[in-house]
Amino acid sequence: MRIVLFGYGTMGKMIDRIATARNHKIVSRIDTPGDIPPFGELDVAIDFSTPDSALGNISACLENGVPVVSGTTGWLDGFPKAELLCRQQNGAFLYASNFSLGVNLFFELNAHLARMMSGFPDYAPTMTEIHHTRKLDAPSGTAITLAEGIIENSTYTAWDSERSSSETIPITSERIGDTPGTHRIAYDSEVDRIEIQHTAHNREGFALGAVLAAEWLIGKKGVFGMRDVLNLR
Ligand SMILES: NC(=O)C1=CN([C@@H]2O[C@H](COP(=O)(O)OP(=O)(O)OC[C@H]3O[C@@H](n4cnc5c(N)ncnc54)[C@H](OP(=O)(O)O)[C@@H]3O)[C@@H](O)[C@H]2O)C=CC1
Numbered sequence: 001m002r003i004v005l006f007g008y009g010t011m012g013k014m015i016d017r018i019a020t021a022r023n024h025k026i027v028s029r030i031d032t033p034g035d036i037p038p039f040g041e042l043d044v045a046i047d048f049s050t051p052d053s054a055l056g057n058i059s060a061c062l063e064n065g066v067p068v069v070s071g072t073t074g075w076l077d078g079f080p081k082a083e084l085l086c087r088q089q090n091g092a093f094l095y096a097s098n099f100s101l102g103v104n105l106f107f108e109l110n111a112h113l114a115r116m117m118s119g120f121p122d123y124a125p126t127m128t129e130i131h132h133t134r135k136l137d138a139p140s141g142t143a144i145t146l147a148e149g150i151i152e153n154s155t156y157t158a159w160d161s162e163r164s165s166s167e168t169i170p171i172t173s174e175r176i177g178d179t180p181g182t183h184r185i186a187y188d189s190e191v192d193r194i195e196i197q198h199t200a201h202n203r204e205g206f207a208l209g210a211v212l213a214a215e216w217l218i219g220k221k222g223v224f225g226m227r228d229v230l231n232l233r
């Protein structure tokens with residue numbers, strides 16, 4: 001595949017290495033606002049940029065008929081616009097708050113646990129996410145996806161950065177050193193705690209997942225997520 005990378009920071013560089021090792025060609029590396037890749041020479045775009053720039057990068061790809069994979073977090077207010085543009089352009093767009101296989105299995109486990117716990121109102125959920133100190137957004141995109149998974153499968157209606165009501169899931173964000181990404185969900189009662197946790201040991205799983213998603217997206221039309229790639233339906 002001929003690939004453009006939007007965002008050439010920690011993730012962009014790792015994706016470059018993994019994609020090249022899988023015999024893909026990185027045609028262009030965009031790391032500065034306003035830089036435009038040679039859209040006509042591309043098979044797919046991969047965006048790991050910033051909360052402020054993701055929607056613009058994704059829109060430019062869709063307007064130029066280039067399938068686009070995005071893992072950027074912190075811009076999801078703009079997601080409906082990207083989705084609409086993709087459908088209007090009959091394009092291909094794949095978004096995931098987390099591309100690692102382990103986290104996507106953890107999403108399934110979280111949904112299952114939420115369904116199970118919804119019958120036991122003595123237990124209340126809380127969530128903690130821990131990332132590196134360079135991270136621009138909080139809570140993490142993964143934590144928001146996990147909270148949405150609980151909301152879909154329980155009587156909880158919202159998440160918040162603190163417990164603002166008995167119907168909200170509180171999310172605590174910690175920023176420590178170079179932590180790649182840790183997500184913990186705990187259900188506490190007066191007498192005990194049930195908890196599940198995913199710990200990324202490094203960022204390889206995120207980067208490989210994004211390249212696999214880009215390979216999968218070629219030839220498809222529509223809006224997709226990692227559940228489609230991994231066939232978790
Ligand atoms: N979905 C997933 O699995 C994962 C998602 N992420 C997310 O990916 C994103 C990037 O993470 P990470 O690589 O660690 O962050 P970095 O800050 O290391 O990289 C982002 C890069 O994007 C550049 N940039 C700024 N503006 C633009 C623009 N308009 N177009 C293209 N590039 C631009 C930045 O340049 P400058 O520094 O000069 O501003 C920076 O080099 C984050 O949102 C993060 O949350 C991260 C890991 C996994």
Ligand SMILES: O=C(O)C1=N[C@H](C(=O)O)C[C@H](O)C1
Nearest residue numbers: 073097098135140141142181
């Ligand atoms: O910024 C990061 O590093 C990560 N961001 C994603 C998120 O916000 O969930 C995914 C992963 O946890 C690493």
